[in-house]
Amino acid sequence: MPSIKVFTRWRPPLPSEAAAPEIARTQASNPGQNTTIALTPPPSQKLSRPWKSDSAFTEIFNADDSNRTVFEHVVAPTLPRVLTGQNCNFFAYGHSGSGKSHTIIGYDFERPDEFGLCLSAAKALYEHLYQLNENTKENETLLLGLRMYELRKNIAFDLLNNRCKCHIREGADGKTHVRGETETLADGKVRVRPIVTKPCFTFEEFHAQLLAGIQSRATGTSTIHDQSSRTHAVFEVEIVTRELLDARDAVVERQSELVPVGKRATDIYIEENMKAIIQTPDGKYVPNPDYQLNQTAIDEAEAKKAEYESRVQKAEEYVSEVIKSCHHACLGGKMVFVDLAGSEYCHDKGSVSTMRTKQTPQEQQESRQINTDLLSLKEVIRAMARKQARIPFRSSPLTMVLREHFVTGGDDGVSAMILTTSPSSEQYNATIDTLKYGNLIGMAGVR
Template sequence: MSSKPNSMNVYARWRPLPDSDAGHSEISHSVSSTTPESLLSVSVTSSASSPKDSGWKSSPAFTAVLGPGDDNAKAYETIVAPAIPNVLQGGSCSFFAYGHSGSGKTHTIVGYDYEDSKQLGLCLAAAKRLFDALESLNGGLPIEKQLGIGFSLFELRKNTAFDLLNGRAECHIREGYDGRTHIRGETEKLEGGEVRVRPIVKRPCWNFENLRRELIQAMGKRVVGSSSVHDLSSRTHAVLELEIVNQDLVDAREVVVQRQSELVPVGKRADDVLIEEQTKAAIRTTDGSWKPNPDYQVDQERVDKALAEKAVFEARVADAEKGVDSALSSSSSPCLGAKVVFVDLAGAEYHTEKSSKMPMLKQTPKERQEGRQINTDLLALKEVIRAWSTSQARIPFRSSPLTMVLRDHFVRSAEKGSSSMIVTVSPERGQYAATLNSLKYGSLVGAVKA
């Protein structure tokens, strides 16, 4: 089903019951459809509930529901495959995996069996399909115009991003003068006085095996920890971006990084000169205010010279950015620059009320602190989706680092693309409260239509 403009398709995916729980009672669930749009409602009842407990039923909000017997290949064909033709025409799409720890988010997005084509995670299955399509598009093109896939992978922990393609380098999340969010690493001092602020690394790959190998190595650097629910719980949000690129585009972007490196020391020098002259031109009075310094005249020639030099280097950056635009517009392939984004959200941890008959899970202080931050991010994401889906004038992207870095993806998807959320849930009776809360979250997201 194609989504309406600015709406998000929401899918539910039930993981199989673990072997250790085989024979135990499970959460009961059913699916129904009663709307013209064929959206599905999900009903759940805990087998441990009292007879008076009628369970819960969602609003018609889910595009499809995948059962415990549906493998990753089925998930790909249902969720991602319908968006690939649009990507090959230049559109972009994003996929969010939401759920509590141990519900199968990472298995869905990345997968754990990298050899079995039926068990590839959604991101690798999408990359394989795109490479198959690009192979036919590359026929007869010169090497610099041939298409491949560039990918970036970073994780968000609290207010910091870590670049998994650059040794988990710590990166800062900043909003630039252009209103866009930039993720950049620490300042590096180079030979010749140049200073480089390296953006998130984007690794170009020219065949599927190369991308699969690089992705597996990068995913190995992701932080996991033991939680009360899952021994290998993802305690960070992971953002994986696939982009269709060619060598011309890769080279043009590298020129931008180089020109920005040249600008940094020149721009800093100009700012220092301006501040120094302004400081000398004023003196503090006894009451703490400032007044012009009668003994110093601003050296305007020095200031103008520094600002003129800065303007020259700023113009070089602008020219380099035009080179990126030229590389994109000169391609005969409409899909150059198209993106597919996968977000493996950190596990949302919910716990039952004391009055509930279901057992409460004990958390360590560290888990409680992490859980508060994760749930704050997820709440901010829900509010962004709500505002975005209803085309509100103000969308609260600044609410959290997670929503800040996803801003461009929402904007691109609204212009020409689609967004989807996969709510992963568990049939384990001990996870009833967490499963119920995950389905409620998905229901709220899926019920919002433009």
């Protein structure tokens, strides 16, 4: 099970919160142990109680800590793992307006100290790749592949492919696949492309692609502000080569060639078997004495199907060969950054949600789905930490998508969750909910 670390980040108070006092909070840690947080409710929150966490938090960042500081403490230590081909996952969790997108994406794309974790990680990786690429053949040049998509309910939208609508499905291999609409090509070929991977040879290219994808993100009304993201955004940064990307594209092409051949084999089998039986007056089905099953046609179609299935298998095997034959162990190493949708609790008494107009039925449904996703994520992490036989990945589209990243991370992989919290007393209940969520995950990780 990959280890899970939980960090807390307090954002500065907003100008609109200047009139409200800050939440009274203390933190403490013993040598060799994680940190505890204790909160005292403000006088205005008469129904709220004080709360103290377990020793669940790896580190706490204050309002004056920059994105660069968070990167150096949370992401930078995992770079050696990624450079040996492992997966590392980073989540930002908190209510809307608490600073999740600022942490993962950043809003100042010109000042390196304010780069979000995703952009800072790419910059650091390119510094290593430039060194590794010295005296490397052109088709083996290491670069970064970027995938960006957002999840809304059970649909994914490819942010680097004109917000192409993609579907989340579990394949016969037990893996989750996120793929776009079906394309019908010449000769009956049917192609279903996965989320687009944009190859970025330089940091400048990566920077430009990230900005383009961010412009495609959807926003909506939340309990905090009107430009809150109401989707989970996933940013996958993978070390790839042009040869690896071409090999993966070849798998998609071989699969598209298999579809019409497989369909024809199925059609012939059904057609022959339908001709070989008849219905009696009393409604029973019996062998047709006037028709001889054309087993030769069935066998020829199945043989053709097996031939094309073999082509798909060889293409998949070649992808594995490309990774194994690479002189650099980092090929396939991946960082996954997830900007989770805001955790809204619409009916908490005394919370900020009572200060805004009541949500529409559609917004309430959206919030329920978001909270279901976040609960499922917590349960998956806890189940993995406890080494349970059954991990509930199928509980939500979010955990289905993240399954590959958790599983391929291996026992040495690392996952980190950054809780973004508001210091405003007006956000006391929302902040408590965030810390309780992180406390459960943090304690599961230390068992």
